[in-house]
Amino acid sequence: MPLPLRQLEAFHAVVANGNMTKAAKFLEISQPAVSRLVATLEESLGFPLFQRLSGRLRPTPEARVIFDEVEKALANLNHISRLTENIQDKKTGHLRVACLPGFATSLLPRVLARFLNERPGLTLTLEPRAPERIQEWISAQQFDVGISEQFEDNPSIESEAIQIRTVFVAPEGHPLAKKKFVTPKDLDGLPMIHNNRDHAIFGALQQAFNSAGAELNGVVESRQFAPACIMVVEGYGVSVVSEIDAREYENEGLVIRPFKPNIPFQINILYPAFMPRSLATIEFVEAFKKSLEPFRL
Secondary structure (H helix, E strand, O other), X not given: OOOOHHHHHHHHHHHHHOOHHHHHHHHOOOHHHHHHHHHHHHHHHOOOOEEEEOOEEEEOHHHHHHHHHHHHXXXXXXXXXXXXXXXXXXXXXXXXXXXXXXXXXXXXXXXXXXXXXXXXXXXXXXXXXXXXXXXXHHHOOOOOEEEEOOOOOOOOEEEEEEEEOEEEEEEOOOHHHHOOOEOHHHHOOOEEEEOOOOOHHHHHHHHHHHHHOOOOEEEEEOOXXXXXXXXXXXXXXXXXXXXXXXXXXXXXXXXXXXXXOOOOEEEEEEEEOOOOOOHHHHHHHHXXXXXXXHHEO
16 A cells, blocks of 8 residues: 655654654644644554653654665655756766767867756766767667768668858968968869768769869878868868868968858768657757857858
């Protein structure tokens, strides 16, 4: 037979405080209310919980048997109450994020730091990996959210696409740094650092050069944008990269100019399709998307 929580609280308060008066003060109710709750509990149990000896209320042996268990139960309920309050206040939980390596060394750590500072009880796992591995993890529900590139449809993954601008980058003093924007014609035959040839960005870049009748003179291939930016800062070659990565090196001497035609860099935010999203996941994604606003097409 289920026992009402308020009756158990009254019983516990009387034993812990020694009398009805102190128990009533502790529970912030009247003394008659405490007496009624205890009497009702005794009636439900079928045996007395207290005896009055020498003018003082004493717990019966039966009361002492159940007191420890009631105390544990109330402590567990208090813990659950605090836990739910912390969840509501976004102060607890664990967030698992898998991302492209480029994001782990650009704006994402700053977004996460601000996010975690506002939620001191929240912990994080951040795992940079290639797109294929990210998709495997999300499909297997091993991570809450993935930040990846374009991918083939997968029934076990939900995705949200975001288009990011790409830009032309060159070292300080480069002749093209004087231009307001750069086109494939301007880059005809110049040594270029570009993405791997199986990357969507390279395919779009090659098509833009072909349409302009210009030669794409690739001298370095890199899956990530960051190495291209660093090499350009050091004076080797030019490139077309994600603006997110380019801005990370702007203060190191990287010249950034619009590239026309614009070649979008598609980011996909991935979620396990059959796993409910936590409040932390939902709010992190909102914060991450907000950080992308300055770079979106």
